[in-house]
Amino acid sequence: MRSALTIGEFAAMTHLSVRTLRRYHEAGLLEPASVDPATGYRYYTAEQIPTAQVIHRLRELDVPLAEVRSILATDDPHRRAEVIAGHVRRLEAELDRTRAAVASLRRLLNPEPPDIAVELRSLPRRTVAAVTGHVTIEKSLAWYDDAMAELDAEFPTAERTGPPGGQYANELFTLGAGSMTVYRPVREPRRSGRIEVVELAAADLAVAVHAGPHDDLDVTYGRLGNWVVTHALTVDGPVHETYLVGPRDTAQADEWRTEIGWPVFRVAPTVDGESDREIRTAR
Template sequence: MGSTLAIGDFSRATHLSVKKLRHYHQIGLLEPADVDPETGYRHYATEQISAAQVIRRFRELDMPLDEIHAVLSAPDPQTRNALIADHLARMEAGLTRTQAAIAALRDLLEHPNTAAPIEHRRVEAAAAAAITEVIDIADALLWYQGALGELHALLAAQDIRPDGPPGATYSSELFADERGSATIFVPCQGQVRPMGRVVPLVVPAVELATITHTGPHNGIDRAYGALATYVSDHALAVDGPIREYYLVGPGDTPEETAWRTQIGWPVFATSATT
């Protein structure tokens, strides 16, 4: 072993506090080269400076300590690089979400009263292929994409053509409790044979007040707010799940600005239907 540094000097050399170095020792992430059995003083080998610098860089990237430990103890470069790549991918996804949230907030501040027109629509009962599950609201978008892909695959396998844009119904509990029932459906003509999660379903008729949101789903809450205000102001609300129709979605184009989602709030039947 080469020369060693007391913990204070090692702290200065690595820009890691003494408190952090002691914690890293306790959890086995960075153990000192020598611990005096009588005084408990820790000494670190100068060769450990590079490992400490790696740990510091990973912490700056918000990598959890257990993942850093896995990287440092990886049995080979391929495993180590895969662990690092996984973390970077999660960071990039988080950055994308942050950028989207910033853009949505900026748009809200610059255009606080912008809203699409609201219409009334009578939706007739329709036969469909459907998937219904209890989901967490945090998983709603991924669940919708996966379920919709499964529905289209089954219809193609059974040679049944869709008869209109796909839609979904979401229970009040999903919004209030962050967990509740959701149904994704694809209207179609023909006898759907149940398979896996897919079952035939008659989507019931309903009277809706509707608004169409254009763009990615992360800004859809503004359309929900405008629609809820309209329904409340006109005292039209009735019990029933929220309904969405995906007029243009990820399955049609990867261009998020082109997506169009029609949101329907169940209301009393009126004469002003469209």
């Protein structure tokens, strides 16, 4: 019985093209069992089929050639699993970014509702327990999760006096890295680990509520920003977010509610003198 397989036969059995097999040979990923010195024909064996299939699957997952080579070269199954798991995590992160972009694009193309309610609000000084750091935009979600977990562990539900919030420097969005502060209002703020006692400055904000998942949070940012440049005067200062209902409260994303506060110049009192709070709608 003939044991050697021609490159065409091997290609049919592994669903790898002849061209791909040649490229893998040149890259040192999958060398033929033998090469005819006279003709240069490549020959493979049936025992190489599983290896070829592993390479095929890894490449379908866009694992770089260098990582494929590393996986094949190690005899340690745990090390192989670690390398593959690391790439899967990167793919999952890319998938999350793709889903968020699709959700945002759908809302931009089919805005529902077309209007946004904006409230002009004055916030007093507040003393909170907070974690602050200089973070890149790519690592901001992971940093936020870690900081909030630290705050939650230190201040159980009975000590909390309001929903958590965050303040984000403009540089985080304009330069891709900047200061982030996440905080919880609590009865008696105290230092612990990275947690500090922070006094938040008074601020006048144009506030809108984003309903639902955070995938298209940028759309609400854009609509609120459009309202601000049309109806108010912006001032320097961090963007405020308040997480009225979020992932830490419920897994039902449709129930999430996030307040976005854009710093503006203080609004004059209304004619009746009651308040400087107004509800307006941007179209």
